[in-house]
Amino acid sequence: GAVVSQHPSRVICKSGTSVKIECRSxxxxxxxxxxxxxxxxxxxxxxxxxxEGSKATYxxxxxxxxxxxxxxxxxxxxxTVTSAxxxxxxxxxxxxxxxxxxxxxxxxxxGTRLTVL
Amino acid sequence: QKEVEQNSGPLxxxxxxxxxxxxxxxxxxxxxxxxYRQYSGKSPELIMSIYSNGDKEDGRFTAQLNKASxxxxxxxxxxxxxxxxxxxxxxxxxSASKIIFGSGTRLSIRP
Numbered sequence: 001g002a003v004v005s006q007h008p009s010r011v012i013c014k015s016g017t018s019v020k021i022e023c024r025s026x027x028x029x030x031x032x033x034x035x036x037x038x039x040x041x042x043x044x045x046x047x048x049x050x051x052e053g054s055k056a057t058y059x060x061x062x063x064x065x066x067x068x069x070x071x072x073x074x075x076x077x078x079x080t081v082t083s084a085x086x087x088x089x090x091x092x093x094x095x096x097x098x099x100x101x102x103x104x105x106x107x108x109x110x111g112t113r114l115t116v117l
Numbered sequence: 118q119k120e121v122e123q124n125s126g127p128l129x130x131x132x133x134x135x136x137x138x139x140x141x142x143x144x145x146x147x148x149x150x151x152x153y154r155q156y157s158g159k160s161p162e163l164i165m166s167i168y169s170n171g172d173k174e175d176g177r178f179t180a181q182l183n184k185a186s187x188x189x190x191x192x193x194x195x196x197x198x199x200x201x202x203x204x205x206x207x208x209x210x211x212s213a214s215k216i217i218f219g220s221g222t223r224l225s226i227r228p
Contacts, residue, residue: 034216044161097212099212103168105151105166106163106216107163108153108161108163110159
C-alpha cells in the first residue's frame with residue numbers, strides 16, 4: 001500500500017511555456033498533498049501544501065501565481081509551472097499524507113524532472 | 118540554529134557493520150519523527166517512523182528517540198552496499214503540520 005504516482009516523470013519544454021505535473025495517491029485517499037522542489041545535491045524544499053477542496057498554502061518566497069496548485073479530488077493534486085524559465089529546471093516531487101489509525105505518514109511520488117530550455 | 122541538524126557526511130561504514138545516523142531538532146513540540154532514504158536522482162522513501170521515546174525496530178533498522186535531548190537516531194545493522202544513500206531525518210509537530218526535513222546524511226557502505 002501507500003503508492004503515489006507522478007506524471008510525467010520527465011519533461012523538457014521551451015522557455016515561456018507552461019507545464020502541468022500530476023500527483024496521484026493510488027491506493028489511499030489524501031486530503032493533504034505536498035509539493036517539493038530539489039536542486040542537485042541540495043535539500044528538499046517544500047513549496048506548498050495542497051488541501052483537497054481549498055486553496056494551497058505556499059511557503060515563503062514561492063510565487064503562487066507562477067506555481068499553480070489544484071487539489072481537485074482526494075487522490076489527485078496538480079502543479080502547473082506557468083511561463084517556465086531555465087531557472088525553474090529542477091526535480092519536482094509530490095508527497096501524499098495517509099492517515100491510518102493514529103498514524104499519519106507522508107509518502108513520496110517518484111518525482112518529475114523538469115528541464116526548461 | 119537549524120530546525121533539524123544532521124551531519125552531512127559522507128559516513129563510510131564497512132559492509133556488515135552497524136551504521137549509526139544521528140539527528141537533533143530544535144522544536145520541542147515535535148511529536149512524530151520519520152527517517153527517509155533517498156538514492157541519488159530518486160525521491161525519498163519512508164523507512165521508519167517513531168512517535169514515542171525509546172527504540173523501535175523493523176528488520177535491520179532501529180530508530181531511537183529521546184525527546185528530552187531532542188535527539189533521534191537510526192541504526193542500520195549488517196550494512197549492505199545497497200544501503201548507500203542519503204538519509205533524511207524529518208520531525209513533525211502534529212499530523213496537521215508539515216514535515217521539516219534535515220539536509221540529510223550521505224551514507225556509503227564499502228564492500
